[in-house]
Amino acid sequence: MNGDGRLFGRLALDRRLVRVLTVVFAGVAVSTLVVYFSTKDTVEGLAMSQTHQTLGFFDRELGWRVREMTARIHLWSREDIYQLALEDSYLGMSAREEATRRMAARVQGSAFDRVFLIKSDGEIPVASNPDMEGRFTVGDRAYFQRAMAGETAMETLAAGRHSNLPMLVIAAPVRNKAGDVVGVLAVAMETARFGTDMLEIHAGESGVGYILDRNGLVLSAPSGMALDHARIARRLDVIRRSVERDGPMLFREAEDQRVLLAKANLETGWYLVLEADETEVLRPAARIAWMTGGVSLATLALVALALAALGRAMSGLRQSEEKFSKLFQVSPDTILLVDMETSRIVDVNETFTHRTGYTREEAVGRTSAELSIYVHLEDRERFYQRLHADGRVENLESEARYKDGRIAISSLSGQMVTIGNRRYLMNIIRDITELKKMQEMMIQTEKMISVGGIAAGIAHEINNPLGIVLQAAQNLAQRTRPDFRKNVEAAEKIGLDMGLVHEYMKVRKLDVFIEDIQSAAARASAIIRHMLDFSRRSESRRTVCDLRTIADSAVELAENDYDLKKSYDFKKIEIVKDYAADLPGIGCTATEIEQVLLNVLRNAAQAMATAAPPPAAPRIAIRIRNLPDRARIEIADNGPGIPEAARRRIFEPFYTTKPPGVGTGLGLSVSYFIVTKGHGGRMTVEAGPEGGAMFVIDLPTEGELELT
Known part of the structure; x- marks a missing residue:
């Protein structure tokens, strides 16, 4: 009975506590509502004013940055180096090299992603990014046509031909000494870069700031923030009405009532947009009301702070994952992520697909042995032996076979990493085929230099006996001539008729043999002379x-x-x-x-x-x-x-x-x-x-x- 009494006592206490808490909750709710409604208009006006100020600052900052970019490109276009770089001459080639260095230096640490020079036919001969040179023609772009007409032009591109990303391009005409427009100098900046610094606006947990073009294309958004482009396109009419009335607009999205404020930038024509849940905008009013709730509101505030910290931690983790993913994908080396338990590939980067010819779908779920990437399977076994022994492998050379049958020399590196509760191998494969070819050619070049020196020495040595042969042939022809007085005198002393000797040499064609010896010796001498001249190119x-x-x-x-x-x-x-x-x-x-x-x-x-x-x-x-x-x-x-x-x-x-x-x-x-x-x-x-x-x-x- 005592146990049952305590149980019923606790139940009664719980009922009383529930009634007290209900009354307290009702009081807190009433006082919260009174404070909330009394301060709603004031706080809403303050919030809208602050949003207006933030958006105005954003608009001025964007305009100032664009004007500064325009002033810079206008100033750069007057430099003589770019006019010279447009010429198809030896001086033009030197100017293009200097222009390339100058462009690359100006891109580093600046707001620009690339600087490039355009000929009058739209071809790009010089750029800060060498892979743009000669690959693209921009003659159909509006900014190019306006710049060729003599004005500094600006254009927003939905997709640049080099990066396939939204770009802001500013172009200025390049004039010759006579003042005629001979080309265009342009700078380009990915519009997404505005989101890395200018759009980091804290407008509540649901607040977001972004940039659209006139057609609703998202040009820039804060880093780490995912936007649904289709949803933004659906609210384009609301954005335009907000721009026209220069005031906030309310609209319903699913179950949420949102506040949106937009402004059109005069320099670029872009729409600058800030939006948030209406409840987020009025949160200061709610906090004032909740202060009357005492412990309940304090607990709620702690929970809100904890959730905010968790959100920031999750955001940081998401950004870290995105950075790793970008590095994984854009690495110039082939990277494979392999499950250590199954030895099967779970992911590959884009370099792998471009270099090997295998698609991601063909590689994921299979082993490197099944793909026949290793030419010699013992290399794969040696790689895993080192990995299990040391936990990592560095620069193990191996031959790799690509999908089309090409054989490449690769340098293998790998390290085990833990993701979640599973161990993976991050295998980095560097193609060193061209490096090996270069090393072999350097060795071959050294050999050829040595052979050239030996050949030159041999040619010198051959020249000496060859000169003796040529001289002996000349003396033999000279001393058998029947019209040479000394030859006749010597023949008479021994009773020899030089006329008969001459006839004998003709009958037996000895004179032809002597001429052949002279001709062959002269030809060999000419060949050796050419060899010596050719071997002296380093002294030329x-x-x-x-x-x-x-x-x-x-x-x-x-x-x-x-x-x-x-x-x-x-x-x-x-x-x-x-x-x-x-x-x-x-x-x-x-x-x-x-x-x-x-x-x-x-x-x-x-x-x-x-x-x-x-x-x-x-x-x-x-x-x-x-x-x-x-x-x-x-x-x-x-x-x-x-x-x-x-x-x-x-x-x-x-x-x-x-x-x-x-x-x-x-x-x-x-x-x-x-x-x-x-x-x-x-x-x-x-x-x-x-x-x-x-x-x-x-x-x-x-x-x-x-x-x-």
Whole structure:
């Protein structure tokens, strides 16, 4: 009974407590309502005034920033370097290099994402981001057309061609000395960057500030804040009415009543929008009312603070996850996230899909062994052995096989990470194929330098006995002449008739043999002289050169190429020479230009020899002409030609269409460097008149010479 009494006593106490709490709650509720309604209008007016001030500050800050950007680009457009960079000349090339450095320096630490120069046809020759150069044409953009018309223009793009993101572009005309517009200088900034600093507006837990264009496209929002673009588009009419009346608008969204205030920026035409729940705007009134609630309101305030802290912590965690996700996706190295328990891939970055050819759907859920990424499975076993032993792996070299069958040399690194309650492997794969090729080419270059020195030494040593052979042949011919007095005197002393000796030599063709010895010795001497001249290229200096002599020398060197590994015989190729008679002397390094011509001739000969079927009458035409400001060398063959896709990459280092072990991919790239960088000229390739390929080399006829 005592236990039952205590139980009923507690129940009675609970009932009384409930009644007391109900009365207290009712009193708190009544007093809260009275205070709330009495202060609602005042607090609402203060809140709207503060929102107006915030929005006005936002509008002024945005206008000031845009005007500053406009002033900067207008000032920069007057710099002479950009006018020079638009010229297609040697000076223009140097100016473009300086303009690129200047643009890159101005982008760093500034509000701009990129600075770029535009030709009058809309092509971009110079940009702070090198991957923009020559890839895009902006002739159809309004800002370009207005700038070419002579005014500083501004345009908001829904999607930039380089980043595919909303962009603000400001462009100014570039004028020449005569005041004519010859191009456009432009700066671009992602509109989303305004959200990283200007839109961090605290307007309650539900408050948000964002920027729209006139069509309702979201241009910028605070970092870490996700916006439903479709919902914003639906409230576009409300935003326009708020702009027209310059006042707040109320609208209902699901079960919530929201307050919206918008303003149109005069500089950009953008809509600047602040919105929040109506209850959030009136929260100060609620707090005043809740102060009369005593302990209940204090508890509620603590709960609200805890929730706010939790919200900030969750927001920070979300931002951290977003940063990690961005780094994961934009990394230039291939990254795989692998479940350590199942060894199956759970995620890959975009570099993986671009480089290997596998889509994300093809990779996720499978192992690296199932994808056949490892050429040698023992490399995979060695990687996991090191990982389990040390917890991480650094720079383990392995061969990787891509989806299309290409083999690449990779450097593998990995570390185990814990996400949640599971362990994962973060595997980073760096493609070092080009690095390995470069290392091999450096080693090969050192070998070739040594071989060149040895060849030069051998040539010197051969010259000595060759001179003796040539001298002996000359003496033999001289001392068998029947009309030479000393020969007759010596023959008479021993009773020999020089006339009969002369007839005997003709009958037995000894005189022909002597001429053959002289001719062969002279030809060998000429070959050795060419080898020595070619091996001295490191000592060469720019002098006045005759292109006809250089071309003939290159042809002669090519004809003496007797490497048994070559798949062609240059002597079976018809060489057609067409040299203009009015060719001036050209300031150049003779051995370097000779090397360029030799590389082109060898490539043409090998292409014709490996064609299927090879041409019946292989022919190479060398044409040299004098143009107004340059000399042009054209080397055309009647071989299989070069496909358009290969012509676009033919001068890239290490790019070759030859089988492995036949070509290094450096011959034409070195030739291109010699012509363009070393001599300020141009080198291009196009379809030949006879269906083959034609290389065109332009060398300037004016320039400073380094005479020795």
